[in-house]
Amino acid sequence: MFEPEDDFVERVIQQLRRPVTIDPGLDARVMREIAAVPPAQRRVWPWWSLLAAAAVLSALLITRPWTRDAGQSGPDAFQFILVAPQAASVSLVGDFNDWDPKRAPMQTAQGIWATVVNLAPGRYRYAFLVNGVEWRADPGAPAAKDDEFGTPSSVVTVGGRGS
């Protein structure tokens, strides 16, 4: 005689709920790996650093308005734009700034939000954080399909020089 399905599956579930032995060395391996990585902190910047950043940004806007400057090494400046007339604040967050909204707050002019960041060649995931709570992917960029963090995001690929 077969036992009823519910009892049978219950026996399977009890078996699977038993603890599984995980190598206790895993903790140490994780900690070693992350020790080499700066944590994604919400940093508080001193007032003078904001002034310095504003000066650098102004210089950037005047001398290199979001165009790639062939022949120079180092990252290039890219402008990110989001049209959000109802938003009170928008930040650009992505792999390039540890997803920290404080590091790339966007400036608005009549509901068009913009900011400029320097990016070295590579593939980056990013999103816009609206009003500090609402995640939005970039409607003008490919969606990130491999994003496991549960919020929408987009992908930008920056090619190397000559690419």
Place this chain on the structure above:
Amino acid sequence: MGIDKVEPSDAELVRRVRAGDIGAYGALVSRYRDRLGRYAVHMIGDHEDAEEALQDSFVRAYRSLARCYDPARFGAWLYGILVNRCRTTGARAARRRRMFVRDADALNGAAHADQADRLEWTDSVDRALARLAPEYREAFLLKHVEDLEYEQIAELTGAGISALKMRVKRAREQLQKYLREAEHV
């Protein structure tokens, strides 16, 4: 009477990590290692691959901690990262899956008949689980083994609740079928 040790909450530990206390992350790893490890082992089927996926998930979570907007739900957020990582690993591992064939000597050497039976049952369950389609296995494990609500599973997997219920139902039916077959081999 006595002194109870009060463990810091996930939210408190996340706050400490963000403030630069890496050691606090160690407490989060210890807290979630075994539970998430069990899911990874059952989902992937290969212990080594599962530990690799688990380790990678912890490191990814650390690197993206700024995206954990509700630190009180760190565990659920971490689960989401692991579920996704297991999907990637599972797709790779399926191509080179090692079946759980217990060494015949181990069975013969079992001290008691009931011990041998238990080993055999464990192997049968592992084999049956490995035969399920990954989306059925995932839904079954999250619902029945990890004891999550359908709403939580939907949030983690991106699947609709009715689809998840169907997957769990099919998984139950298939597990029973595969295990009955094994009993009659």
